[in-house]
Amino acid sequence: MRYELIKKDGNARLGRISINDSVFETPIFMPVGTQATVKMLSPEELIDAKSDIILSNTYHLWLRPGEEIVYKAGGLHKFMNYNKPILTDSGGYQVFSLAKPKDISEEGVKFKSHIDGSELFLSPEKSIEIQNKLGADIIMSFDECAPYPSTYEYMKESVERTLRWAERGKKVHNNKQALFGIVQGGEYEDLRKYSAIKTVEMDFDGYSIGGTSVGESKETMYKMIDYAIPYLPEDKTRYLMGVGDPIDILEAVERGIDIFDCVLPTRIARHGNALTRNGKINLRNLKYKEDFSSIEEDCDCYACKNYSKAYIRHLIMSKETLGGRLISIHNIRFLTRLMEDIRKSIKEDRFIEFKTEFLKNINEV
Amino acid sequence: MRYELIKKDGNARLGRISINDSVFETPIFMPVGTQATVKMLSPEELIDAKSDIILSNTYHLWLRPGEEIVYKAGGLHKFMNYNKPILTDSGGYQVFSLAKPKDISEEGVKFKSHIDGSELFLSPEKSIEIQNKLGADIIMSFDECAPYPSTYEYMKESVERTLRWAERGKKVHNNKQALFGIVQGGEYEDLRKYSAIKTVEMDFDGYSIGGTSVGESKETMYKMIDYAIPYLPEDKTRYLMGVGDPIDILEAVERGIDIFDCVLPTRIARHGNALTRNGKINLRNLKYKEDFSSIEEDCDCYACKNYSKAYIRHLIMSKETLGGRLISIHNIRFLTRLMEDIRKSIKEDRFIEFKTEFLKNINEV
Numbered sequence: 001m002r003y004e005l006i007k008k009d010g011n012a013r014l015g016r017i018s019i020n021d022s023v024f025e026t027p028i029f030m031p032v033g034t035q036a037t038v039k040m041l042s043p044e045e046l047i048d049a050k051s052d053i054i055l056s057n058t059y060h061l062w063l064r065p066g067e068e069i070v071y072k073a074g075g076l077h078k079f080m081n082y083n084k085p086i087l088t089d090s091g092g093y094q095v096f097s098l099a100k101p102k103d104i105s106e107e108g109v110k111f112k113s114h115i116d117g118s119e120l121f122l123s124p125e126k127s128i129e130i131q132n133k134l135g136a137d138i139i140m141s142f143d144e145c146a147p148y149p150s151t152y153e154y155m156k157e158s159v160e161r162t163l164r165w166a167e168r169g170k171k172v173h174n175n176k177q178a179l180f181g182i183v184q185g186g187e188y189e190d191l192r193k194y195s196a197i198k199t200v201e202m203d204f205d206g207y208s209i210g211g212t213s214v215g216e217s218k219e220t221m222y223k224m225i226d227y228a229i230p231y232l233p234e235d236k237t238r239y240l241m242g243v244g245d246p247i248d249i250l251e252a253v254e255r256g257i258d259i260f261d262c263v264l265p266t267r268i269a270r271h272g273n274a275l276t277r278n279g280k281i282n283l284r285n286l287k288y289k290e291d292f293s294s295i296e297e298d299c300d301c302y303a304c305k306n307y308s309k310a311y312i313r314h315l316i317m318s319k320e321t322l323g324g325r326l327i328s329i330h331n332i333r334f335l336t337r338l339m340e341d342i343r344k345s346i347k348e349d350r351f352i353e354f355k356t357e358f359l360k361n362i363n364e365v
Numbered sequence: 366m367r368y369e370l371i372k373k374d375g376n377a378r379l380g381r382i383s384i385n386d387s388v389f390e391t392p393i394f395m396p397v398g399t400q401a402t403v404k405m406l407s408p409e410e411l412i413d414a415k416s417d418i419i420l421s422n423t424y425h426l427w428l429r430p431g432e433e434i435v436y437k438a439g440g441l442h443k444f445m446n447y448n449k450p451i452l453t454d455s456g457g458y459q460v461f462s463l464a465k466p467k468d469i470s471e472e473g474v475k476f477k478s479h480i481d482g483s484e485l486f487l488s489p490e491k492s493i494e495i496q497n498k499l500g501a502d503i504i505m506s507f508d509e510c511a512p513y514p515s516t517y518e519y520m521k522e523s524v525e526r527t528l529r530w531a532e533r534g535k536k537v538h539n540n541k542q543a544l545f546g547i548v549q550g551g552e553y554e555d556l557r558k559y560s561a562i563k564t565v566e567m568d569f570d571g572y573s574i575g576g577t578s579v580g581e582s583k584e585t586m587y588k589m590i591d592y593a594i595p596y597l598p599e600d601k602t603r604y605l606m607g608v609g610d611p612i613d614i615l616e617a618v619e620r621g622i623d624i625f626d627c628v629l630p631t632r633i634a635r636h637g638n639a640l641t642r643n644g645k646i647n648l649r650n651l652k653y654k655e656d657f658s659s660i661e662e663d664c665d666c667y668a669c670k671n672y673s674k675a676y677i678r679h680l681i682m683s684k685e686t687l688g689g690r691l692i693s694i695h696n697i698r699f700l701t702r703l704m705e706d707i708r709k710s711i712k713e714d715r716f717i718e719f720k721t722e723f724l725k726n727i728n729e730v
Contacts, residue, residue, distance in 0.1 A: 035683045036676070042687065065654070065679040073657055073675060081671045289430070292438055306446045310438060311401070314430040318400045321686050322407065 001138065001178035001205050003237045003258075007346060011229070011256040014346040017237060019137050019178060022085045024052035025343055026237065026258035029244065029335040030087060031266065035060050036070070036080045039266045040325040041332075043082040049301055049333040050340070053085040053137075055261040058130055059094030059122075063115055067133040075135030087138040087261075090127045090169075090182075093210075093241070096145040104144065106161065124169040132174045139173075140208065141166040143182040148214040155186045159195045166202060178205035180239060183228045186211055187220050192227035206237035209257070213242035221248070225255045232256075246275070246338055247362065250355045253342055265331030270324040272316040275334040279362050283313045283327065301333035302326075366503065366543035366570050368602045368623075372711060376594070376621040379711040382602060384502050384543060387450050389417035391602065391623035392707055394609065394700040395452060396631065400425050401435070401445045404631045405690040406697075408447040414666055414698040415705070418450040418502075420626040423495055424459035424487075428480055432498040440500030452503040452626075455492045455534075455547075458575075458606070461510040469509065471526065489534035497539045504538075505573065506531040508547040513579040520551040524560045531567060543570035545604060548593045551576055552585050557592035571602035574622070578607035586613070590620045597621075611640070611703055612727065615720045618707055630696030635689040637681040640699040644727050648678045648692065666698035667691075 001019040003026075008014070015026040031038045031046060034057045038046055046054065061070060073079035076086055092109075095101060099120075101111035108123030127142035143162040146155055162184050173179050181204035185191030199207060209228050212221045225240065232238055237258045243249065244262020252260070265275065272284040274295045281288075281295075294304040295312070303312070303326035315323030338358075345354035366384040368391075373379070380391040396403045396411060399422045403411055411419065426435060438444035441451055457474075460466060464485075466476035473488030492507035508527040511520055527549050538544050546569035550556030564572060574593050577586045590605065597603055602623045608614065609627020617625070630640065637649040639660045646653075646660075659669035660677070668677070668691035680688030703723075710719035 035679070035685055037680060037685045037687045040686050042690075060683075064683055065675070069655060069675060069679070072655060073673065079673075079676055081676075290434060290437060308438065308444075310430070310434060311444055311446075314400070314434070315402060318425075318429055320400055320402045321405050321690075322402045325407075325686075 003206065003235060005234055009346040009349050009351040010254065012253050012342075012346050012351045013256055013258060014343055015237070015258055019085055022052070022137075024085075027249075027253045027339055027342055028052060028259055029249070029339050030055045030259065030261040031332050032057070032261055032263045033080070033082075033086075034263070035064070036076060038328075038332075039270070040321060040328050041266075043080065045302065045325075045329055046082070046332065047084065049329050050336040051084075051332055052336075053087060054082070055087045055089065056134070056136065057091070057094060058088045058127065058134065059091035059098070061088075061134055062091060062130050063113055063120075067130045071133040071135070077135065085138065086136040088131050088134050088136040088140065089241070090140040090142040091122055091130070092127070092143050093145050095122055096147075097214075106164070109144075124165040125172045128169045128173050128179075132177065136177060138178045138180060138206070141169050141179065141181050141204070143184055143210055145211055145214065146184065146186060148186065148211070148216050150186055152188055152191075155184075155188055155191055159184050159191050163195070163198050166199060166204075170202060170204075180204055180206040180208050180237075182208045182210040182241075183232075184211045185224075185227070187216065187224060189223075189227045192224060193231055196228045196231035200231060200233060204236070206239060207232050208239040208241050210241050212240060218248065218251075222251050222255065225252055225257065229256045244335065246335070247359065249335075249338065250342070250358060254351065254355065265335055266328045269327035269331050272313075272323070272327065274327050275331045277358070277361050283309055283316055283323075285313075288313045295327070295330050296334070299330065299333060299337070301330050303330040368571065368600060370599055374711040374714050374716040375619065377618050377707075377711050377716045378621055378623060379708055380602070380623055384450055387417070387502075389450075390708055392614075392618045392704055393417060393624055394614070394704050395420045395624065395626040396697050396700075397422070397626055397628045398445070398447075398451075399628070400429070401441060403693075403697075404635070405686060405693050406631075408445065410667070410690075410694055411447070411697065412449065414694050415701040416449070416697055417701075418452060419447070420452045420454065421499070421501065422456070422459060423453045423492065423499065424456035424463070426453075426499055427456060427495050428478055428485075432495045436498040436500070442500070450503065451501040453496050453499050453501040453505065454606070455505040455507040456487055456495070457492070457508050458510050460487055461512075462579075471529070474509075489530040490537045493534045493538050493544075497542065501542060503543040503545060503571070505545050506534050506547050506569070508549055508575055510576055510579065511549065511551060513551065513576070513581050515551055517553055517556075520549075520553055520556055524549050524556050528560070528563050531564060531569075535567060535569075545569055545571040545573050545602075547573045547575040547606075548597075549576045550589075550592070552581065552589060554588075554592045557589060558596055561593045561596035565596060565598060569601070571604060572597050573604040573606050575606055577605060583613065583616075587616050587620065590617055590622065594621045609700065611700070612724065614700075614703065615707070615723060619716070619720065630700055631693045634692035634696050637678075637688070637692065639692050640696045642723070642726050648674055648681055648688075650678075653678045660692070660695050661699070664695065664698060664702070666695050668695040
């Protein structure tokens with residue numbers, strides 16, 4: 001994996017990632033394919049929505065179908081018939097948020113499966129081993145995603161443990177995949193700085209800012225980024241985990257983030273919510289019953305080119321899966337288009353103007 | 366609409382239907398798009414699975430979104446973005462099976478909506494008027510689908526009423542769409558004969574055999590066909606409603622049927638069941654966990670060309686909609702491929718051999 005910084009506009013970065021046979025520009029958004037499928041969509045639909053990279057969840061694939069099955073299938077790309085880059089997370093976030101473990105030791109985390117309640121154990125070595133078997137292009141270090149808020153004392157201990165876990169994971173890694181380190185430290189400035197410096201010292205292929213999207217306010221999240229960014233190298237990718245709200249994306253790009261992922265575009269789609277430049281609209285609303293226009297008239301996605309709001313509303317009201325599928329396609333394309341516009345604005349030294357204009361329209365709704 | 370009988374092999378018929386801008390050969394199978402969508406599939410996926418015509422349900426579209434919405438959208442084709450032929454049924458079958466009306470009079474049927482319990486009334490004129498607004502290529506007469514079994518006396522009365530209803534519907538029809546008459550008469554030979562002769566006298570664009578798939582045995586269903594077929598003209602299409610089981614299709618083709626429809630291929634797909642030439646298989650079965658072969662190795666559908674049983678099983682077990690979608694594509698292609706093979710065998714005067722061979726393999730499972 002290679003990251004080239006093409007150009008900066010303030011702290012916003014236009015970059016290029018080359019990995020295996022793929023090349024794409026950043027800032028970029030990754031749709032989430034939790035269980036080796038981006039919900040409701042085929043790989044072709046993702047590519048058609050101009051998605052260049054997706055995220056898949058190690059925790060879910062470990063539990064079902066199991067990393068051995070994916071390995072025997074020839075890896076995640078072959079298993080799910082998707083030949084563009086894939087990033088897998090470490091499983092840490094899911095273990096801490098879904099399984100709510102009581103037993104966190106130096107060795108790793110003991111917890112119960114959210115599917116069948118069976119006792120499971122995840123360690124830094126195990127996480128890397130599973131991710132090696134899954135065979136994504138980019139994999140993540142196993143970290144502790146501490147609850148928010150945590151006391152300074154707990155967070156300090158947690159940051160130290162996450163650093164030791166990162167070291168252990170790196171030691172067993174096969175080095176055929178890019179491996180990212182994760183900066184933790186909660187809302188504490190000195191801990192974020194310390195975590196960033198120490199993680200960078202270990203020399204990873206890219207760096208993620210973790211411990212966000214755990215219930216903190218937007219302002220706190222932006223601070224978490226600000227505290228870490230100055231200590232991350234310019235020649236490596238920076239990834240903000242779990243963030244996909246358009247406003248948050250703009251704020252984070254302004255601070256120097258390159259990669260994002262979030263279930264938001266597909267999750268809200270299944271409930272009839274479509275993203276537009278004027279804000280989120282819910283197609284269940286009666287006012288769309290006879291609205292034969294597209295979700296967004298100037299959008300080039302499959303849904304907007306072929307279907308009306310009235311038809312998609314009918315599908316959603318009738319619980320037909322094509323409805324959620326069409327909105328998912330649109331919402332992903334909405335975000336890939338936003339990222340295209342962001343990259344273009346950085347290229348043309350007008351990122352702040354673009355951001356201001358975008359936020360003005362969003363706020364009008 | 367024009368039907369040309371190209372060739373017979375016994376009573377099995379190879380035909381050609383030209384309607385509006387489309388031409389396709391019969392015998393043919395129609396996937397069912399109940400609510401203006403074939404469940405889980407896009408129009409492109411239907412076309413890719415070599416489907417040439419679909420059925421949509423008047424009853425469902427009348428209740429939701431309402432025929433006025435579809436009319437304002439420019440008709441069903443435009444509403445659902447599907448430009449191949451569509452047939453709508455009369456709503457009768459759904460009224461009698463879903464709404465279970467207590468009040469059947471000469472005028473029509475009073476019943477309660479299965480969605481919100483509201484009082485509704487459907488008459489022959491109303492059914493045709495709704496179907497005219499929906500704008501399918503082929504529409505159906507409104508008939509009484511009498512329960513099975515019914516007494517001879519009730520069925521006789523019902524057949525007479527259905528004939529009067531057919532006459533009334535014909536009178537208000539816009540004549541821009543092909544209109545089919547429906548033969549009723551239950552399992553009574555003389556009533557089927559009488560219904561066929563009288564319906565044909567009214568001169569419809571095609572004829573359907575109704576009152577099947579209502580709980581009768583396979584043998585009784587085949588008899589219902591046998592009783593009516595001799596009185597149907599050779600130069601018009603014959604449609605057996607609600608039948609999609611491969612064995613029933615073969616038996617009915619042998620008896621001279623041209624068109625079929627059924628929810629079977631898409632309904633069973635959502636529960637993990639795939640149709641194969643060796644019988645139905647359920648992909649939830651543990652034995653497919655590490656089976657990296659396609660559902661059918663020689664199938665040319667999108668699912669078989671790109672995905673393994675192990676992956677589709679994983680999707681079904683994980684409740685991911687892509688699983689049901691892939692099996693739906695395969696099951697529809699399975700039936701369109703069966704119909705291709707049937708047509709080829711009639712062309713080559715070996716329909717019975719084909720049928721015998723097909724049934725032998727199916728029974729091996």
